[in-house]
Amino acid sequence: MARRLVDVLHHFDPGLAEAPAPGTPASGELEPQAAAGVAVPLEAGDLLRAGALWSLAVEVARSGGAAEVLASGCDGASPWPPAGPGPLGAHLTHLEAGAPADLAAAVAARVAALSGPGLVFGCLPRTSLAAALTAGLGRALLLVPPDRSALDEAADLASEALGAVPDARLGVTIHGARSVAEARRAFEALAARVEGRCGRPLESYGLLVDDLALYRGILERCPVGLARPQSLAARALADVARLLLEPPPETGP
Amino acid sequence: MSTLRSVPWPPRPEVRLALRDALPRAGRPLRILAEDITGLERPLDLVAADGAGRVVLVLVAGSASESLELVAAGLAERAWLAPRLGDWRKLAPELDLRPGLGIELLLVAPEFPPAAQAAARAADPRSIALACARFAARGPSGRPEILLESLGDTEPPVAETHGRLRSAFRTGLRESDLAGSVAS
Numbered sequence: 001m002a003r004r005l006v007d008v009l010h011h012f013d014p015g016l017a018e019a020p021a022p023g024t025p026a027s028g029e030l031e032p033q034a035a036a037g038v039a040v041p042l043e044a045g046d047l048l049r050a051g052a053l054w055s056l057a058v059e060v061a062r063s064g065g066a067a068e069v070l071a072s073g074c075d076g077a078s079p080w081p082p083a084g085p086g087p088l089g090a091h092l093t094h095l096e097a098g099a100p101a102d103l104a105a106a107v108a109a110r111v112a113a114l115s116g117p118g119l120v121f122g123c124l125p126r127t128s129l130a131a132a133l134t135a136g137l138g139r140a141l142l143l144v145p146p147d148r149s150a151l152d153e154a155a156d157l158a159s160e161a162l163g164a165v166p167d168a169r170l171g172v173t174i175h176g177a178r179s180v181a182e183a184r185r186a187f188e189a190l191a192a193r194v195e196g197r198c199g200r201p202l203e204s205y206g207l208l209v210d211d212l213a214l215y216r217g218i219l220e221r222c223p224v225g226l227a228r229p230q231s232l233a234a235r236a237l238a239d240v241a242r243l244l245l246e247p248p249p250e251t252g253p
Numbered sequence: 254m255s256t257l258r259s260v261p262w263p264p265r266p267e268v269r270l271a272l273r274d275a276l277p278r279a280g281r282p283l284r285i286l287a288e289d290i291t292g293l294e295r296p297l298d299l300v301a302a303d304g305a306g307r308v309v310l311v312l313v314a315g316s317a318s319e320s321l322e323l324v325a326a327g328l329a330e331r332a333w334l335a336p337r338l339g340d341w342r343k344l345a346p347e348l349d350l351r352p353g354l355g356i357e358l359l360l361v362a363p364e365f366p367p368a369a370q371a372a373a374r375a376a377d378p379r380s381i382a383l384a385c386a387r388f389a390a391r392g393p394s395g396r397p398e399i400l401l402e403s404l405g406d407t408e409p410p411v412a413e414t415h416g417r418l419r420s421a422f423r424t425g426l427r428e429s430d431l432a433g434s435v436a437s
Contacts, residue, residue, distance in 0.1 A: 179431055184422045191420035199305040199351070201419035209431060232431060239425040249423060 035066060035114035037107035038171075038244070039133065039140040041126035041157065042071070049143050051218030052175065052208055052237075053121060054080060054092070058223040059234075059241035061088035066118025068110050072097040080221075087226055100124060100131035107137055117245055126157055130164035138168055141205060141244070143175040146186035155193040162198040169248060170194075171203040173240050176210045183207035203249055206240045209233055260388040260397040262363045268313045268386065269298045271399035272361065276301060276311070279401070283309055286348060293333035295326060298361075300334070306351035310334060314362035320369040327358045328376055361386050361401070 042049050053069065060067035067090040071080055083094045095106060107122040114120070121141070124132055129140060140161065144154040158170050172190060177183035183206075191202045208214070213231035217224035225234040262268075269289065276283040276299070283301035286308075290297050299311035310331055314323045338352035358381045360373070365383045373381045388397045 180424060180426055180428045183424065187420070187422045188418060191418055191422075195419060196303065196305050196307055196354070204421060204423040206424040207426065235430065236426060242425065243423055249421060 035111045035116065035118040035120065036139055037104075037111045037120045037122060037137050039103075039107075039129060039137045040121050040123050041129050041140070041142060042123040043125060047218055048215075049175065050080065050123075052143060052214060053123070054086075054090075055214070055217060055223040055225060055233075055237050056240060056244075057090045057092075057119075057121060058087050059225050059237040060119050060245065061090040062225060063238065063241045063245055064117065065241075065245045066114045066116060066120075067091065068093065068118070068120045069123065070095050070103065070106055070110065070120065071123040072103075087223060090223075100128040101135040103128075104132050104135035104137040119244060126153075129157060130161045133161055133165040133168045138165070139171070140168065141171045141173060143173050143208070144186070144190065145176045146174050146182050151186060151190050151193075154190055155197070158190070158194045158202065159197045162194065162200045166198070166200060169203055170200075171205045171244070173205045174207040177207040178210050180207065205243045207236060208240065209236045211236070256392065258390055258393070258395075260390050262316060263388060263397065265298065265313050265315050267397075268361065268399070271388070271397070272299060272311060272313070272386075275399050275401065292330045295330065297330060297334070302348065302350060303357075305354060306349045307354040307357060308334075308338060308350060308352070309357045309359050311359045311361065314360070317363040320360075320362040320365045321372060323360050323362055324369055324372045324376065324381070327360050327381065331356050331358050355380060357382060359384060363387070 040049075040053055042053065050071070057067040057069050067088075069080075069091070070093045072095040080092055080094070083092050085091050093106075093110075095103065103122045103124050107120050110120045122132070122137060133140060142154055142158065144150055154172070158172075161168060161170060172187055174183035174186050177186070187202070187204055191204075194200065194202055209232050211231060211233035213224050213228040214233040217227050217233070220227060224231060225237055228234055266289075273285055273288060277285065283303055285299055285301050287297070287300040290300065295312075297310060298313045301309045301311060303309060310327070312323055312327050312330065314320050335352075335356055338350060338356070341348070342350045342352060358377075360381065361384045362369075364385055365373075370383060373383055382403065385402045387400045387402075389400060390397045
């Protein structure tokens with residue numbers, strides 16, 4: 001995958017990588033889109049999803065969007081960096097655990113403060129997803145492994161969320177796939193179940209691969225795209241970031 | 254406490270009546286739309302719809318020995334019914350049917366031997382559901398009740414045929430990008 005100079009600048013001087021301010025496109029590749037808030041179900045102690053999400057936020061920033069993560073329950077064992085601005089302008093805010101409506105309000109406030117394209121990820125327990133969507137967070141991203149039990153859980157979670165807010169945009173990234181075909185099968189199986197129950201489509205946001213680089217990045221508390229930019233994990237993250245920043249996909253009638 | 258006693262497989266009309274009562278109360282409730290209507294070569298025991306408007310065709314075996322036959326009959330009757338759903342939708346829009354979701358086949362028999370299960374999986378593992386039904390009564394004079402048990406479900410049930418999903422998988426990665434690179 002070809003990369004621009006700005007994408008690899010941090011290899012030569014990490015300080016240069018801090019460059020873009022939130023809302024300032026880094027690569028100029030994006031059509032202007034409004035910033036949006038995205039709820040992400042994330043349980044305390046789920047290092048893998050947390051690490052992947054922070055790496056994804058950095059890739060969103062690299063793709064030219066502002067990227068912020070609002071997370072609660074952060075501690076020394078989590079893969080989160082210190083609160084504040086991070087690499088490429090991605091920003092992390094630690095929140096006190098609160099009601100879903102409080103998180104929705106915090107995300108909305110951050111979205112309103114952004115002037116260009118970007119994403120504000122609001123992390124919350126899965127049991128709070130429907131309430132957060134009801135409180136106005138109109139979009140969510142589920143990171144779903146392709147195994148049967150995870151798909152069962154995700155189908156229940158998505159059905160509950162769409163039952164509460166039928167117009168919510170529910171996106172799915174298949175997390176830990178070993179092949180594109182496996183990710184496709186998992187997404188379609190999940191989407192079919194949710195459509196069967198709710199009559200509403202899911203949005204697809206690609207896949208994150210089962211790559212050692214991802215695990216190493218989590219252990220090193222360094223976003224994969226910076227630590228190993230040529231890894232498959234980094235490429236997959238960049239692809240997911242691109243899909244998230246694009247206009248919503250078309251869905252059938 | 255009264256004990257449950259097994260009851261022999263009753264005639265099809267009785268099974269149909271029991272299903273008519275049981276399916277609306279099942280874990281995935283079904284609305285019964287039609288009962289005992291003419292099909293291609295046999296009566297369609299029940300036609301129902303789930304919460305999303307997907308039509309479920311329910312066929313009942315006359316006996317355990319008919320289960321393999323039931324799979325074949327189910328496929329034929331489903332193919333016969335599918336093009337008629339558009340008309341049903343026009344004639345009765347209040348039913349909120351969604352013919353585009355395809356038709357799920359729910360086959361009910363006292364048992365499905367391995368050959369019948371294999372045939373169903375090979376024909377369409379995604380939208381054929383097999384359910385074993387037993388009848389039992391409480392005490393010597395109790396009314397028979399139906400007990401349903403789903404079989405198989407080796408793949409997550411899919412609400413429609415491939416390509417008809419409203420949700421479309423997207424990725425910019427190709428299979429060759431992943432070859433040999435994933436963690437073992």
